[in-house]
Amino acid sequence: MELTGAQALIKSLEAQGVEVLFGLPGGAILPVYDPIIDSSIRHVLVRHEQGAGHAAEGYAQVTGRAGVAMVTSGPGATNVVTPLADAMMDSIPLVVITGQVASASIGTDAFQEVDTRGITMGVTKHNYLVTSADDISDVVAEAFHLATTGRPGPVLIDFPKDVANARTTWREPGPVDLPGYAPPSVPESAAVQAAAELIAAARRPVIYAGGGILKANATAALHRFVNLTGIPVVTTLMGRGAFPESDPRWLGMPGMHGSYTAVTAMQQADLLVALGTRFDDRVTGRVDAFAPRAKVIHVDIDRAELGKVRRPDVPMAADCRAAIDALCDALAPLGLGAERLAQWIATLEAWRERFPLTYDRDSGTGAVPGTVKPQFVLEELRRLTPPETVLVSGVGQHQMWAAQFWRFEEPRSWVNSGGLGTMGFAVPAALGAKVGRPDKMVWAVDGDGCFQMTAQELVTASAERIPVKVAILNNAYLGMVRQWQHMFYAERYSEVYLSPDLPDYVRWAEAMGCVAFRVSTPEEVEPTIEKANEVDDRPVVIDFRIDSMEQVYPMVPAGASNDDIVVHPSQSGLAR
Amino acid sequence: MSLLADSTGGETVSARPRHHMVALVVENKAGVLARIAGLFSRRGFNIFSLAVAPTEDARFSRVSIVVDVESAPLQQILDQLDKLVNVVHISELHPDAAHEAELLLITVSAREEDRPALEAAIAHHGARLLEANERAVTALLAGDPAALDSFEEAVRPYGIVELQRTGRIALRKLGAAGDAP
Numbered sequence: 001m002e003l004t005g006a007q008a009l010i011k012s013l014e015a016q017g018v019e020v021l022f023g024l025p026g027g028a029i030l031p032v033y034d035p036i037i038d039s040s041i042r043h044v045l046v047r048h049e050q051g052a053g054h055a056a057e058g059y060a061q062v063t064g065r066a067g068v069a070m071v072t073s074g075p076g077a078t079n080v081v082t083p084l085a086d087a088m089m090d091s092i093p094l095v096v097i098t099g100q101v102a103s104a105s106i107g108t109d110a111f112q113e114v115d116t117r118g119i120t121m122g123v124t125k126h127n128y129l130v131t132s133a134d135d136i137s138d139v140v141a142e143a144f145h146l147a148t149t150g151r152p153g154p155v156l157i158d159f160p161k162d163v164a165n166a167r168t169t170w171r172e173p174g175p176v177d178l179p180g181y182a183p184p185s186v187p188e189s190a191a192v193q194a195a196a197e198l199i200a201a202a203r204r205p206v207i208y209a210g211g212g213i214l215k216a217n218a219t220a221a222l223h224r225f226v227n228l229t230g231i232p233v234v235t236t237l238m239g240r241g242a243f244p245e246s247d248p249r250w251l252g253m254p255g256m257h258g259s260y261t262a263v264t265a266m267q268q269a270d271l272l273v274a275l276g277t278r279f280d281d282r283v284t285g286r287v288d289a290f291a292p293r294a295k296v297i298h299v300d301i302d303r304a305e306l307g308k309v310r311r312p313d314v315p316m317a318a319d320c321r322a323a324i325d326a327l328c329d330a331l332a333p334l335g336l337g338a339e340r341l342a343q344w345i346a347t348l349e350a351w352r353e354r355f356p357l358t359y360d361r362d363s364g365t366g367a368v369p370g371t372v373k374p375q376f377v378l379e380e381l382r383r384l385t386p387p388e389t390v391l392v393s394g395v396g397q398h399q400m401w402a403a404q405f406w407r408f409e410e411p412r413s414w415v416n417s418g419g420l421g422t423m424g425f426a427v428p429a430a431l432g433a434k435v436g437r438p439d440k441m442v443w444a445v446d447g448d449g450c451f452q453m454t455a456q457e458l459v460t461a462s463a464e465r466i467p468v469k470v471a472i473l474n475n476a477y478l479g480m481v482r483q484w485q486h487m488f489y490a491e492r493y494s495e496v497y498l499s500p501d502l503p504d505y506v507r508w509a510e511a512m513g514c515v516a517f518r519v520s521t522p523e524e525v526e527p528t529i530e531k532a533n534e535v536d537d538r539p540v541v542i543d544f545r546i547d548s549m550e551q552v553y554p555m556v557p558a559g560a561s562n563d564d565i566v567v568h569p570s571q572s573g574l575a576r
Numbered sequence: 577m578s579l580l581a582d583s584t585g586g587e588t589v590s591a592r593p594r595h596h597m598v599a600l601v602v603e604n605k606a607g608v609l610a611r612i613a614g615l616f617s618r619r620g621f622n623i624f625s626l627a628v629a630p631t632e633d634a635r636f637s638r639v640s641i642v643v644d645v646e647s648a649p650l651q652q653i654l655d656q657l658d659k660l661v662n663v664v665h666i667s668e669l670h671p672d673a674a675h676e677a678e679l680l681l682i683t684v685s686a687r688e689e690d691r692p693a694l695e696a697a698i699a700h701h702g703a704r705l706l707e708a709n710e711r712a713v714t715a716l717l718a719g720d721p722a723a724l725d726s727f728e729e730a731v732r733p734y735g736i737v738e739l740q741r742t743g744r745i746a747l748r749k750l751g752a753a754g755d756a757p
Binding site: 118126129131146179180181303307 | 611662664
């Protein structure tokens with residue numbers, strides 16, 4: 001079958017089962033946009049290429065499948081660099097296709113030419129510059145294989161215009177031939193045995209579960225492991241949803257804004273069972289003071305994570321699910337009794353009772369009575385939405401409040417930018433999540449600063465009838481920066497004020513085709529969320545005017561030991 | 577990265593314990609060297625020397641990198657390199673288990689009265705005299721990196737005008753432990 005390179009590319013995407021492309025055309029990618037008209041693949045036309053990348057990430061996060069974005073060369077490619085870096089940090093499977101100038105023009109500073117492969121080398125798991133139309137089906141098959149296996153990540157295919165226009169003969173992709181790529185799968189039995197011995201001997205163990213659990217589809221395995229061992233669990237920002245948070249064995253989220261119990265449990269632990277997690281600096285605080293008495297079992301499919309930050313006593317380069325299953329099989333015959341952890345569990349319960357997540361429900365320091373507390377908005381949103389709601393967030397204070405005051409019961413119900421901390425992530429990622437799971441309600445919680453970065457994708461959502469819901473926690477500040485200036489720069493607020501009214505978020509949202517509401521008092525919170533929940537044919541935006549001086553507690557100051565966690569002022573006098 | 581500056585410290589460069597020879601077999605694809613160099617750059621690893629050329633199999637190239645391990649644990653460097661999709665095989669080659677070689681080209685000032693001693697040094701170290709005029713001589717020496725160091729030190733007093741070393745290359749010794757690629 002004779003066809004063009006562009007047709008071969010679209011046919012290859014169809015062969016991979018791609019159902020949606022997020023993209024924006026331009027000169028170099030023009031040939032590929034022609035066969036899209038005849039394709040079964042849905043194309044969502046974004047308003048900025050960054051939106052295409054984040055939408056593909058949101059889609060990937062909720063479906064577990066590769067998200068696909070397609071943009072043109074030059075500025076199209078550079079605009080998608082941020083989502084690539086974001087996906088690299090958070091191990092999100094993406095395949096991004098960029099147009100490129102014709103092969104003969106590469107290196108001549110042609111119009112809209114950039115060295116896309118060079119620019120994106122450091123922010124992709126792998127990337128390709130296609131040089132022959134005959135290679136297309138193999139390259140696409142390799143790209144999807146790399147993006148979705150091992151430690152997932154973004155793969156970019158740079159596609160010169162002449163290759164798109166060239167004639168080729170269609171052939172099914174051959175078996176993937178990657179001699180340098182063999183991600184580990186099952187753990188070594190010696191490591192499993194050593195880990196089982198540490199687990200059986202531990203008296204203050206904690207399971208430190210990360211995003212790798214979700215990527216490995218290991219939530220059921222984790223649950224079995226917890227049932228078998230009775231070991232309490234913390235789930236990281238990227239691992240939320242890996243363990244049901246109504247379960248009493250869930251201690252909360254660790255890290256800079258984690259719960260006191262989760263943070264302190266790790267500090268006091270004699271064993272950390274680290275599963276699909278990477279000892280991020282936001283979790284460890286000062287590394288040499290992190291969990292100082294704990295032995296460490298570290299399971300990760302990326303061998304380079306084992307010992308990168310903390311030297312494990314038992315390293316296990318393996319798929320999380322395979323490793324947990326192997327651990328369960330090794331531990332089951334031992335019949336670990338619950339009483340061995342009784343004292344530890346009692347200690348944890350006491351902390352949980354003394355240091356719950358809390359906030360000033362009436363009027364905190366500097367708060368105007370009757371102002372809306374962001375934590376209250378989150379609590380109400382959780383209460384008033386279906387349990388399986390997908391929550392998406394941007395980056396900053398609102399993200400941490402969302403992480404603190406939402407409860408996730410299911411995997412893939414939380415979408416955020418963890419490692420890169422990409423402001424503006426929420427709106428396009430929510431759009432992608434809703435495309436991936438149209439059956440679920442999708443709420444984005446966004447900050448006013450974040451919203452202004454990518455709000456134009458609500459035009460996309462309106463045009464494409466993607467009914468996402470956005471709660472802007474509008475405190476008129478770049479709130480997290482302001483919080484740091486409050487705590488560490490003597491309240492010298494430099495360049496963080498944004499104004500609550502400029503822009504007018506309600507009128508802006510309406511101009512973008514959304515239904516929009518404003519909430520200025522606590523009494524309006526519930527009825528407005530209910531009104532928003534009823535809208536199912538277009539996006540909805542609520543401008544929540546929140547207490548602008550609210551801080552995120554607890555907090556471990558950057559570079560400090562987790563032992564120096566700063567709790568909410570109302571708890572600061574309590575004995576630890 | 578200055579070989580000369582390192583050598584004047586009196587320390588022989590090839591014997592420094594923080595240097596390790598990393599041997600890679602890579603797919604012979606465009607951009608592979610940029611991937612390796614980029615990885616070293618963004619992870620803060622240091623390359624002391626690097627040599628790369630195709631192997632007997634046109635699909636693969638062999639890369640010999642002397643890494644400076646003060647910047648990061650060797651295992652982390654190996655693990656990160658191994659993640660590059662085009663890196664097919666990677667191993668550390670211990671000096672006792674490997675044949676190492678390097679090539680040196682050197683131009684040295686040669687005053688009339690120094691010339692006999694200089695030529696004797698060239699002959700003594702097994703180097704080859706490539707060219708000579710009234711002001712300078714150029715010599716070539718191939719072999720063990722330590723022998724190159726020693727030759728370099730021997731002629732340094734006459735005044736080194738220019739010097740180029742290729743960086744070390746290495747192959748595992750026959751019968752040495754480890755999985756040959």
